[in-house]
Amino acid sequence: MLFRLFTGRLALLAFSGALVMLYVGFIQPGNAYLGYRPLEFTLEYFVAISIAALVIGFTMPLEADKPSDFFRFFYSLLVVLPYGLLYASQGEVSFDQFLLMLSALSLPLMLLSLTTRVTIAINTPAVISARTIGVFLFVCMVFGTIYILLMAPKTASFDLASIYVRRLDAREVFTAGSLGAYVQSITVNGLLPLTAYLAGIAEKRSRLLVVIACGAAFFYVLGLRAQFPMIAVGYLLGLNVSRSTVHRLPRQVLAIVAAVMAIAVLEWLVFDLSVVGDQIVRRVFTVPPFIISAYFDLMRDVAQGWSMISGLSAPDGVTYLVGELYFNSPDSNANTNTFIYQLASGGVAAYAANVFLVTAVFILLDSLHRRKRQPVFLYLGFIFSVLLVEQNATTTLLSSGIGLFIIVYAFSKTMPISSVAGAQAKT
Numbered sequence: 001m002l003f004r005l006f007t008g009r010l011a012l013l014a015f016s017g018a019l020v021m022l023y024v025g026f027i028q029p030g031n032a033y034l035g036y037r038p039l040e041f042t043l044e045y046f047v048a049i050s051i052a053a054l055v056i057g058f059t060m061p062l063e064a065d066k067p068s069d070f071f072r073f074f075y076s077l078l079v080v081l082p083y084g085l086l087y088a089s090q091g092e093v094s095f096d097q098f099l100l101m102l103s104a105l106s107l108p109l110m111l112l113s114l115t116t117r118v119t120i121a122i123n124t125p126a127v128i129s130a131r132t133i134g135v136f137l138f139v140c141m142v143f144g145t146i147y148i149l150l151m152a153p154k155t156a157s158f159d160l161a162s163i164y165v166r167r168l169d170a171r172e173v174f175t176a177g178s179l180g181a182y183v184q185s186i187t188v189n190g191l192l193p194l195t196a197y198l199a200g201i202a203e204k205r206s207r208l209l210v211v212i213a214c215g216a217a218f219f220y221v222l223g224l225r226a227q228f229p230m231i232a233v234g235y236l237l238g239l240n241v242s243r244s245t246v247h248r249l250p251r252q253v254l255a256i257v258a259a260v261m262a263i264a265v266l267e268w269l270v271f272d273l274s275v276v277g278d279q280i281v282r283r284v285f286t287v288p289p290f291i292i293s294a295y296f297d298l299m300r301d302v303a304q305g306w307s308m309i310s311g312l313s314a315p316d317g318v319t320y321l322v323g324e325l326y327f328n329s330p331d332s333n334a335n336t337n338t339f340i341y342q343l344a345s346g347g348v349a350a351y352a353a354n355v356f357l358v359t360a361v362f363i364l365l366d367s368l369h370r371r372k373r374q375p376v377f378l379y380l381g382f383i384f385s386v387l388l389v390e391q392n393a394t395t396t397l398l399s400s401g402i403g404l405f406i407i408v409y410a411f412s413k414t415m416p417i418s419s420v421a422g423a424q425a426k427t
Contacts, residue, residue: 008062011254012081016049018261019285020085026268027282028089035326036290037091045088048098052084055102059109062254063247067365067381068112071358073250074385077257079337080105083289090293090326101296108339108355112362119367126413130374133408134198138207141195144187145214151180152221166223168331174222182399188218188227189387190401193234197379200238208235230386237382241375288389291336294326295344311347318345338393358393361406368410376409 028036060076061069083105087098153169174180192215199207215227240246264281267274299306306312314321323332343351369377387396397403
């Protein structure tokens, strides 16, 4: 009873208050030089966040029973809610503009919420076992990691201070469109968390250690850190599946987020600074709405020439244009969620096509999950949802391997969750 109470709407309310408190007292003053603006607590602001709260209340599930629930949960928590609270982090935004921006962000949620009961009849032949697929993916993960290590630049190290140097050097080695870039993307975004998920189902800590070691290799070569929380959540999701408690994952995530926010607030109140607030809260919950605001500001800027029909053309892509204009760094790749990226780069038609693509993928995943009773489809819904927060949908489906995984598991043999755990434990 207490778990449900403190991991439900009350947790969201406490999270919202803590986020605004940290932004006003700690994050904004420390990042004012980057363009972070103070919030003005006017009547209009409170009406705006109330509207955002209504959207969240309508679309955000606190329990997950199918793949699309993960998108509705993570997109609400990581995109819509932070933006609703910090929409003016780039500067003053009129109420009409806020409603337009919130609508653009929320339409995918609304559409998926309305189609959540829609399924399609899928009868694919069962030609391969889940155990065989799991072993093959584990081997691919290991060989992908070895391949990246063999191509490591001279700057490779475990030094925290040289993370961004390693990332810049890696761009020259793993150029866009190259085999190395594809191996890096599919291993980090696809294979590592998927293998951690399968290890969680089998409750095999030894296999999890191998996954973590592979993740450490990518930190060594590329300075990447995002794979570690993805591995952790993937393993946690797998454990929940094996114990038939997967529906509780959203509440567990909210509990973790609430704990992180509490630590950050206490740090700030006691020490007048917060490592957790700067390294986690700022990066996860304030940078995304700041970047989203930058994209909207770019589209409103008549001088940039954004068009509802064709979007905005930029030599190196709109993400680098935002990085140059709003972060004063032409090498900064300011990624945002797939829908706003498409709206900025391709206009309204590209945005609408992306919304329908994502909706169709989740209808497919929900249908396969119901038909095959294969727990991996829950994972694919989870990882696809998380990646959409900062990646284009087509990029996620292709370069991260999500589309390939969907196809492969669509032809897997139907197997109860208990059997999957047993089969995985034997590998």
